[in-house]
Amino acid sequence: xxxxxxxxxxxxxxxxxxxxxxxxxxxxxxxxxxxxxxxxxxxxxxxxxxxxxxxxxxxxxxxxxxxxxxxxxxxxxxxxxxxxxxxxxxxxxxxxxxxxxxxxxxxxxxxxxxxxxxxxxxxxxxxxxxxxxxxxxxxxxxxxxxxxxxxxxxxxxxxxxxxxxxxxxxxxxxxxxxxxxxxxxxxxxxxxxxxxxxxxxxxxxxxxxxxxxxxxxxxxxxxxxxxxxxxxxxxxxxxxxxxxxxxxxxxxxxxxxxxxxxxxxxxxxxxxxxxxxxxxxxxx
Numbered sequence: 001x002x003x004x005x006x007x008x009x010x011x012x013x014x015x016x017x018x019x020x021x022x023x024x025x026x027x028x029x030x031x032x033x034x035x036x037x038x039x040x041x042x043x044x045x046x047x048x049x050x051x052x053x054x055x056x057x058x059x060x061x062x063x064x065x066x067x068x069x070x071x072x073x074x075x076x077x078x079x080x081x082x083x084x085x086x087x088x089x090x091x092x093x094x095x096x097x098x099x100x101x102x103x104x105x106x107x108x109x110x111x112x113x114x115x116x117x118x119x120x121x122x123x124x125x126x127x128x129x130x131x132x133x134x135x136x137x138x139x140x141x142x143x144x145x146x147x148x149x150x151x152x153x154x155x156x157x158x159x160x161x162x163x164x165x166x167x168x169x170x171x172x173x174x175x176x177x178x179x180x181x182x183x184x185x186x187x188x189x190x191x192x193x194x195x196x197x198x199x200x201x202x203x204x205x206x207x208x209x210x211x212x213x214x215x216x217x218x219x220x221x222x223x224x225x226x227x228x229x230x231x232x233x234x235x236x237x238x239x240x241x242x243x244x245x246x247x248x249x250x251x252x253x254x255x256x257x258x259x260x261x262x263x264x265x266x267x268x269x270x271x272x273x274x275x276x277x278x279x280x281x282x283x284x
Contacts, residue, residue, distance in 0.1 A: 002042045002112060006104035007033040007139055007281060008095040009132070010164060010245045010252045012200075012208065015190035016182060016215040024131050024147035025179060028193055030200070031096075031132075032157055033139035034164060034278040038089050038097060040064065040104050042112060045082035048072065052085040063102035067129055068109060074125070077113050090274050092172035094220070094246030096132045103136030123151060132246075139283035141200065143193075157280040160203035163261040165234065165253040166245075168274040169226035175247035181219035190215050205256040209241030212254065220248030227251050230268060237264045 009031045017026030050065040052058040059065065064083050071077065083105065089097035103126055110117050117125075119137060126133035131148030141157040144150065191213055199207035214220070221228050221244065230251040231242045238260050239253035255261040261277045268275040 002108060004040050004042075004104045004108045005037040006040055006097070006100040006136070007283060008036040008089045008097060008100065008166075009033050009135065009139070010095065010166070011214060012212055012243075013193055013196050014214045014216060014246065015193065019183065020147055022147065026146065027131070027144060027148060029144040030141070030154065030193070030196060031135050031144055032141050032280050033136070033283060034166065035281040036089055036095070036166060036276055036278050038101055039086040040101060040108065041084040041086070042108055043082040043084070045080040047080040049080070050083045050085065052087055054085070054087040054091065056091060057085060057087060063098045063129060063133075064105045067102040067105040070125060070128060071106065071109050071113065071115065075113070075115055079113070081109060081112070090168045090170075090250065092174060093168050093250045094173070094244065094248045095166070095250055096136065096246065099130050099132035100136045102126070102129050102133050107137060123149070139281075141280065143197075154197060155201045155203075156282070157200055158282055160200075160205060160280070161256055162205045162208065162280060163255040163258050164278045164280075165239070165255065165261050165265045165268065166250060166274075166276045166278050167230045167234065167253070167268040167272055168250040169224060169230060170273040171224050171226065171249055173220065173223045173247060173249045178216055178219045178223055178247040181222055182216055185219060188215070205254065206240055209239075209254040212241045212243040214243050214245070216247055217244045220244045224249035226272075230272065233268060233271065234264055237267050239264060
């Protein structure tokens, strides 16, 4: 049996543009994998089977199943695979759990089935599964453009003294619903991404916190007002900055002091079922 961790992601910056012909939106984002993860176990099976300790997941609708099926059909693999997902990342939370599981499946099966595909090919295949999936092939600190298929390196955030508190109100929010709400709202001009890129390059946690941005935040807060409460609690208790991650409803708070992060996490845990202190992580 082989196992692999599938890390969650946060968006430190997310600018959303117009809807494209493929139904995705044009985006520019800085994503970061964090040390909150699901774990996937792979075992021999005649067919593709996906199960999970979360009863809402698994089966043919699961992105991990679709990832395995994509590789099996494209490369004429004559064996199946069993996948057991130990779920720790909240579902439909703006943390990319399903996309991360799909990418982890592509990476693992590339080795298990001895396909020997280069990373660039895995990223191309990942784009067929969803807009966030290509990012998770390598993870780390990345600039995401296009509809998610263009992934570029930026300065490694794991080398900075940054801590995150990830608070989720225990509600699932559909990304599709948030984007639909976004399309109804009057467009706003996004701040220049260069400011936060410079802050990351300098490893200046205060400046990173000052330039957090999510163009979907207003739409996400309409779908889950508890997220705004979490954001206000975090800021009141000493977070340097806070922002909704992706399509929400998870709120990410930024700190340069681990003890302060733990104190705020304790406060938030009194208000919500899911709250974690996390660090930036690379997947290698």
